[in-house]
Amino acid sequence: MQPPAREALAQARQSAVHLELRDAYTLDDPGYIAWQHGARLDRDERAAWWNGWHDAVRDAVDRGVTVRRARVVSEPISDYVAYEYDITFTNVAAGEAVRWLPRRRATGLALPSTDFWVFDGERVLLHHFTGHGELDENGREYTADPGLVKLCVDAFDAVWERATPHENYRPR
Template sequence: MPVPTFEELLGSAKVSAVHLEMRDGYMPSDPAFAAWKQGALTDPVGDDADFQNWLRWVSDATGRGVAIRRARVVSVPESDNIRFEHYVSDANVKAGENIRWLPRRRATGIPLPGNDFWVFDNELVLVLHFDGDGEPAPDWMELTRDESVLGLCTSAFEAVWERAVPHTQYQPTV
């Protein structure tokens, strides 16, 4: 199945878009992450055009009634990258995302798929593939309507969501 751009996928969502993240590190090459690690990032949005676009897409989608939920399964103590993600997530929430955090120890017993994913309108799954360092793998986006994949991803997301802590209440330990 050909994969549209993420902007097109979110733009075509009618009711919901849910995202499950399970890695402790993403894109160490991200200049904003490097600036944050050096203490030089004082504005999470700043002049990051990609992040500004993301926030606009979220705002547009939620403005037309699409519920966007993101859940993160994280190791504790959190990695630098997860602490960075927490730092920038206030902007995501302000744009309309609902975000929750689940310490990995509390995820035991939840059947989880092997990859991060998005589910759009409970019918379409976007599987995300990363390399071992957290960079997007070649052909990193895979789209499927496979009912077994959809069922696993939907049930995994909802189980994580139920156990997870709302963003406003979650504080990294490090």
């Protein structure tokens, strides 16, 4: 399997954007399961939730890289998206800007069929998932194909323009 986004983020010079299109990922994730049983992250206990991904984002932001994440979600939101919403404060604390776009408001946008990252507007990391929301055995695919890069950049920008900033989004 190709290396994860964290490695590409460490090499980014200007920007990293991530578009998420699914309503559920890895349903056997221990954090999600604990959340389903009532566990919630305490914003004030940063040591309990800060991890390597947060370090990678903070390092990139400290280098001047803009890191943005947009999520296209069905409403009413799924339990998994509610979990993501609940823990998004960790992404924001690390330095990501996050926006949410209800799927109905994405009508008319040309979107790729899978989640992706674009680094510096030059390189795309596609994430291919199984029907159960897990990365498939060849789940990460990097490409610098100019047509695909443009498609992903344009798709992200269109979603970002319509999406609601995390601090203003109220899921239903």
